[in-house]
Amino acid sequence: MDSQKKLNILVVEDSVASYKAIVSVLQNFGFVINSERVEWKAEFDKKISENNWDMIISDFYLPDFDGKYVISRVKEYDPDLPIILITEFIPEESASEYLNLGASEFLPKSSIIKLPFVVNRELEAARLKQSQKKAWEMLVHGEEILTRSQKISHLGHFEVIFPENNTLWSLELYRILGYEFSEVPLMEKVWSLLDADEKSIIQSIWKQVMNENISKELVLHLNTKVGRKKVNLWLEAERFEENRFRIFGTIHDITDLSSLENSIQLNEQLFKGIFNNSSQAIFLLDLQGHIIRMNRNAILSFERNEADVQGLELISSIFSDSNEDSIKKLTYGMKLALKNQTFEVLVSYKLNDGREKYFDCDFYSLNDPNGKILYIVLEAKDITEKIVLERAYAQAQKLEALGTFAGGIAHDFNNLLTPMMAYISFLNQEWSKNESNDIIQKSMPAIEGISKSLERAKNLIQQILTYSKIDHSTSNQLDLKDQLLQVMNEFRFASKNQISLFTDLGEEPAFIEADPIQIFQILSNLYENSIFALQEITNPKITIRLEKVSYEKSDLFQIGFMKNTEYWKLSFEDNGTGIPKEILDKIFDPFFTTKGGKGTGLGLSIIYGIIVKMGGTILAESSPGKGTKFDLYFPAWKAML
CATH class of the missing domain: 3.30.450.20 (PAS domain)
Known part of the structure; x- marks a missing residue:
């Protein structure tokens, strides 16, 4: 007996003592009882439908109705609900009659001790009956689902029993093959719908499945009354006796599925084409x-x-x-x-x-x-190229505005220098005629100093004119490597015992088109900036490298507007204090300086203006405390003309 079994019981009894005895005996046998007692017909009719009862226990003789009414009323409400009659005054033949009417059991009140066993038995019987009912419902429902599923999925099945050759087709298979339901199912009728080559193939496979008990799957085409169909055929043999076996198979109509797959593949190809291109x-x-x-x-x-x-x-x-x-x-x-x-x-x-x-x-x-x-x-x-071009255009506008201003100043200053140069030239010619004059001889160093100062002033005007539209620089084809060697000799002399200068210029001549004076301006400005950045460095070092690079394999590829395919890359690197990231983009702006009152802010803007006019560019990398590196790109010539 299932201990602690919970039961909802309706007790139809006019005796309170009998009701308590029923509940007590069930509780003593481990049942947890939830019960109610009724004794009148109206009360019974009301209670029978108010709760989900597990069992009805009823006396036969009641004030205004009897056990026969209880049985008939309960069977109307729930035919499977167990009913146990408990009474003392009923003939045995009458008890049999009531059992036939639907009562589950009849017990004399003197045998109430047997009630727990009867209850347990009836509960097991009810549970079994309910399980069988559910199993049957599931079987019927499963068959319905199978039929509907086959119809929805266009999948039919068949079965052939040998040696009798008894054949069964599902309803969906009739639909797929295009036969009426009254047709006698024969596999020969299926084979008659095949093309000749496929028919010979399936007959060979059919024999193989029969002899070897294996499964096979293949795609066929059926010429049915409703059109040509593409189907997937699956076969499997099963032997259940020595001389008896069966072949089970399915035929899946994939005509629409094949068309759908083709459409999906086409859409997938279109998506990939648009997505990737x-x-x-x-x-x-x-x-x-x-x-x-x-x-x-x-x-x-x-x-x-x-x-x-x-x-x-x-x-x-x-x-x-x-x-x-x-x-x-x-x-x-x-x-x-x-x-x-x-x-x-x-x-x-x-x-x-x-x-x-x-x-x-x-x-x-x-x-x-x-x-x-x-x-x-x-x-x-x-939009990297667009951003870079916009920045380059903005820089060019700044340089153009500065160039217009500088051009006017340079023009006026040049007007002042012209007569001064003429007067000095005149004095040199006149005084050279009187070389014996002691006063003239004493004045000659002063005249020479004035000449040199005027020459430097002329060079300064040339730098200013670099910004202006009046650019008097003369570009020639030259070897950048030779120019670097000449300038570095001066650097080494000026930096002796102070700054370590390292070079890697390669073996190949570096032909470019440039003005030697401008090359000197570029290197001298970079060198002066490095000197300033290395003032407080313990082991100051400058590294200069020269190498040929291609546009596509260099950092130039991110700029996007360079015209040449090959460039000479001049790298000028120091291990100085470095430049903060937030001002790195401003270093090429005119008059922007990090030297305070010690700089004019024109050095790097001069370099930028010179190298852009040459068709190259300059890129900067820097981190505070790690130094600064400038990469200058000059359009390369294959050979000196």
Whole structure:
């Protein structure tokens, strides 16, 4: 007996003592009883439907009705609900009658001690009956589901018993084959729908399955009354006696599925074509911002392998090295996309080699037909070249404005120098005629000093004219390496016992088109800046390197507007105090200086103006405490003309 079995029992009894005896004997045998007592017919009719009763225990003789009414009323309410009659005054033949009417058991009140065993038995019987009922319902329901599933999936099955050759087709198989339900099922009728070559194949496989008890699967074409169909045939043999076996099989109509697969494949190809050939870098993200797909342009622009970042969160993986402002904008854009709103943002992106790119990014969502968000898309347009060109244009405008101003000053100053140079030339000619005159001889060093000062003033005007439209510099083809050697000899002399100068100029001549004076200006300005930065350094060092580079394999590729394919790269590096990042972009601006009152702010802007006019450029790298490096790119000539 199941101890602690909970029971909801309705006791139909006019005797309170009998009711308590029934409850007590059941509780003593481990049942947990929840019961109610009724004795009147109206009360019974009301209570029978108010609760989910597990059992009815009833006396036969009641004040205004009897046990016969109880049985009939309960059977109307629930035919499977057990009813136990307990009474002393009923003939045995009458008890049999009531059992036939539907009572589960009859007990004399003197035998009430047997009640727990009867209750337990009836509960087990009710449980078994309920299980059988559910099993039958499941069987019927399962058959219905199978029939409906086969109809929905266009899958029919058949079975052939040997040696009788008894054949059974499912209803869906009749539909697939195009036969009426009154047709006698025969596998020969199926084979008659096949093409000749496929018919010979299936007959061979059929024999093989019969002899070897194996399963086979293949695709066939059936010429049915309703048209040609493509089907998937699956066969399996099962032997259940020595001389008896069966072949079970399914025929799956995949005609529509095949067309659907072709459409899906076409759409997939179209998607891949548009996705991968887009001029934009595209990231497909899930709703948590994890990367699902990257198109070809995204892989090239961001220089990241899709397999390395797939499944990772976009912002924390791809844009982890971007500045704080860019990360905030990206996070905000993602939040708006999750609300079905679009968002455009300009962000920076740092490559693994330290180069910085700029992207114009658009966030938007992809929705299903019901408006539910399925994916988030980030489209990023590489605008690095545009940003660099805008900066170069702004720098050029600054230089042009300064050049106009400097040109006017240089013109007026040149007007002052011209007569002075003429007077000095006249004095040299006249005094050279009187070399014996002691006074004239004493004045000659002063005249020579004035001449040199005027010559330096002329060179200074040449520097100023570098900014102006009146550029009197003369460009010649020269060997940059030779020019460097000449200038470095002066550097070594000036820096003796103070600064270590290291060079790596290679063996190949470095032919460029330039003005030697301007080359001197470039190197002298860079050298003076390094001297200033190395003042407080214990082991000051300057390193100069010269090498030929190609446009596509150098840092020039990020600039995008360079014309030549080969350049001579001159690197000028020191281990000085370095330049803070926040002012690194301003160092080429005219009159911007980090030297306080000791500098004019024209040195680097002069270098920038000279090298841009030559068709090259200059890039700077610096970190506080780690020194500064300038990379100057000169358009390369193959040989001296």
